[in-house]
Amino acid sequence: MSNEDRPVGRRAVLRGGLASAVALGAAACTPGTGSTQTEPSSGSGTMSGTPNATAGRAQGTAPPEVHTTDARPQVLRTPGADVDHGPRSASGVALTFHGAGDPGLTREVLAICREHGAGITVFAVGTWLTAHPELGRALVAAGHDLGNHTWSHQPMLRLGRAAAAAEIRDGARAVAAIKGSNPLLFRPSGTQHSTPLLRATARAAGYERCISYDVDPMDYLDPGATAVARGTLEAVRAGSIVSLHLGHRGTVQALPAVLTGLGDRGLTARSVTELLA
Template identity: 60%
Template sequence: MPEENPTVGRRALIGGGLASAVGIGIAACSTSSPQPNGSTGAGATTGASTGGAATSTPAATASPTGTSATGSPDAVPAILRTPGPDVRRGPSAVPAVALTFHGAGDPALTHRALQVLADHGAHVTVFAVGTWLSQHPELGRALVAAGHDLGNHTWSHQTMPRLSASAARTEVEKGAKAVAAIDGSSPYLFRPSGTPTSTPTIRAAARASGYARCISYDVDPSDYLDPGAAAVASRTLSAVQPGSIVSLHLGHPGTIDALPTILRGLASRSLQAVPMTKLMA
């Protein structure tokens, strides 16, 4: 249906679940278990790794068009709109990495992170918990205005494999609506909560809200365990490679304290911190 506002058109598709026309399942999604401050823990991913090019043939979907998180029509890479396995890392030929944050916790920490990122000219992706984003929409607006990607990390951060099909669908759908309420957010970025792999139930719930793939990662410094800033930085920098996707958490002070060291370390290796939509482009 034609829309006067293309962004509204895209979000209407997500909120109403019309993108369930995607007919191919997605493989294992993000790893995590519930942690304090609404953040998530992480374990070893077991899903298929996705490189810089889509390996599946694009299927007919109800993927909407309009303004993406990058601010231009259809700027979200096709690989994120194409059904397939979870995205565990980007192309290794690209001198960039994606720092991805689970969005929850003390708003003051998010403001600190925004300042550090601005100071270093870096951009990241935040997968926001819907309840947190709904309580602090100004944070979502600030993230998008600063050029960061904003995606969905479910509504209330449940352990999704324990949920019924109906409950799982509600978690994804309500999270998608919370993200869509922030102008300029991305309707293609989803990371499930409370599981190292997706299940058929999670995949169906994701498809129903328009998510062709889940975003996982290949670098996990276990910052949710609060090992200290030095440990978070050293674990990240020792594991990161060109194309890596790093799992971090906004709700932990040690992570924010580690961020300047991480960004300086990346720069020393000529690696740029970029949003998911840019890494996968």
């Protein structure tokens, strides 16, 4: 995506606290060799809006500073191609997680984020979120983003319009059932990039943009914590959106090293809406 890069200042924020009904956590969300119509991202990149007070995050024992951020950045309200990164001039990086898998691992991720004062975004699979709504509530209460990753994690590039629409619509309903979730965040399953058909179908469900990513350490292959951390930190840069997966032990074990490595580079883990605000 082409963004109108403008700096976003560092914000210390107040954070509150946060097996699988289906074996979705292990499923890869990158296109296979038979995928078609992957296209580079572009868009208006306009980022503006009226700030709303949000839940924050506390880092360590330092007194928190309450901040405000636009819960619906302009770029997410403007039709266009996939959003695969934020402003390159900013200090933020969005760590995004495909939401499925062992609830205990999700709680560990929340605890690590709370300790580091990090913001994340979880694109929840609807069946998983419906089975574990308490995790969705905990994510939102801690100030993180909660978005839609379809109802049952089907390979979206292989679906016809009606089936794709049902996956997006039913996933949206599951997310909407969690008060405070974001109604504009959608990531299609089974592919890094959307297609014209997927974008039109998502738009009909209220999503003007699909959220993609520019960093993929392929953690769903379970290469181990060291490989996940290295793959993330070698590829990440300011404004990156990183694709990670809940439900994988190696990802959880890699997260402290990822957050420390980002901090050493002057980068801050933020939610997608914070990155794009």
